[in-house]
Amino acid sequence: MQLTEIEKTEFRAFVVEERDDRYSGELQRRRVADLPSGDLLVRVFYSSLNYKDALSASGNRGVTKAYPHTPGIDAVGMVEKSGSNDFLEGDPVIVTGFDLGMNTPGGFGQYIRVPSRWALRLPDGLSMQEAMAFGTAGLTAALSVLRLTETLKPEDGRIAVSGATGGVGALAVAMLSKLGYCVSAISGKEQERDFLLNLGAAEVLPRKDFQDEERRPLHKGVFAGAVDTVGGTILVNLLKSMQPMGVVTCCGNVASPELHLTVYPFILRGVSLIGIDSQNCPIALRKNVWCKLAGEWKPDCLMNLSKEISMSDLPDSIERMLQGKLKGRTVVNLNA
The missing domain is CATH 3.90.180.10 (Medium-chain alcohol dehydrogenases, catalytic domain)
Structure with missing residues (x-):
């Protein structure tokens, strides 16, 4: 032919x-x-x-x-x-x-x-370069932010973001900060502290503080919510560190795909763990989120x-x- x-x-x-x-x-x-x-x-x-x-x-x-x-x-x-x-x-x-x-x-x-x-x-309001500055990472971060904002208000407390210098983490920090949330950025890269603060993080916490494999079923509740991008022990410790009715989104497994913890964060504090799948996200939800990225959720930075x-x-x-x-x-x- x-x-x-x-x-x-x-x-x-x-x-x-x-x-x-x-x-x-x-x-x-x-x-x-x-x-x-x-x-x-x-x-x-x-x-x-x-x-x-x-x-x-x-x-x-x-x-x-x-x-x-x-x-x-x-x-x-x-x-x-x-x-x-x-x-x-x-x-x-x-x-x-x-x-x-x-x-x-x-x-x-x-x-x-x-x-x-x-x-x-x-969407109107988004250039091609900006669209790819977001990309799948931005869509994933925005889906996480969407699920958090459905339940939590800025006055409810701090939001932790793990893997904060990565694509998803950095965008989540920037978006949440723009929306008025107090963000605790978790990173193993001390040299990137200023980078994270310039994105809007209120504080930068060392990754090693969240890598302890303690058997205690719960830690002190210090966060209202979290965006976890890495999985493994860090996700476990974030879940253990949630305040009552805390919300944690999960979208990555670079640290580990395994999750070793008890049910106590869920049944004693009412914590919610929400999975984020941007790969097969329905097109109607994609359109809604991309419109937010083109508008009120687009970080100035x-x-x-x-x-x-x-x-x-x-x-x-x-x-x-x-x-x-x-x-x-x-x-x-x-x-x-």
């Missing part, structure tokens, strides 16, 4: 390949015809680097099953071709989560082709907590992310 002109279009993509049981990525030329089926073809202008992308780029089969592969779980750009009544050519759209960048070629390529149900229009890189910078940035050496958000300019 003869290819259309758009199908013949070549573009740059960061492609990860397996060679001799090792994984490495490089910029390659691809054609639109190589992309999977889908009713929405999007020309990508910006993406962002997330921990899941770093895992995909390093051969984690729990994220990506087959290689060669183009990571990038976030993308923003313009609709190039649409088979959906919901989108017109030229519409600016955001695509995050679902299977993008996992087993479907992702935002580290200048074109993606996806089901239209994965996309939403870029948003672009100050992000760094822009080119596609050629990805290998170094991925390695630094895996080593825990990045802070805030990393925006990828696909045309730089």
Whole structure:
């Protein structure tokens, strides 16, 4: 079958390949015809680097099953071709989560082709760069903030945020602070204290204070709520440190996926543990949250907590992310 002109279009993509049981990525030329089926073809202008992308780029089969592969779980750009009544050519759209960048070629390529149900229009008040300064991390942080604000008011007490220098944590600190909450940022990076205070944190607490594996079922209740991004012992100690009717959201497991504690925080203090899943978040809820991110929840310091890189910078940035050496958000300019 003869290819259309758009199908013949070549573009740059960061492609990860397996060679001799090792994984490495490089910029390659691809054609639109190589992309999977889908009713929405999007020309990508910006993406962002997330921990899941770093895992995909390093051969984690729990994220990506087959290689060669183009990571990038976030993308923003313009609709190039649409088979959906919901989108017109030229519409600016955001695509995050679902299977993008996992087993479907992702935002580290200048074109993606996806089901239209994965996309939403870029809200008014949000530039493409700002959208990727948020990305999946921002959506995850905002879902956490949404669940906290449904129950807790600023006057109810301090809100702890773990992994506070990471993408989700930093954005959660900035959003909660803007909404008037007193935020206790938890971090193992003492050198980033000023960074966190500039985001709006009222105090910075050392991570080591939350890594004790004490068997005591409860600690003194000092927090009204928490956004946990790391899991493991830190999540356990946050749950034990909640005030009565405290609320904790959980969205990560970089420390550990296991949770070793009693039911006492739940049955003696009425603590709630709420899981956050941004990958498969329903589109209606996504639209609602993205509108908040474009409006009253957008931190004034948003672009100050992000760094822009080119596609050629990805290998170094991925390695630094895996080593825990990045802070805030990393925006990828696909045309730089």
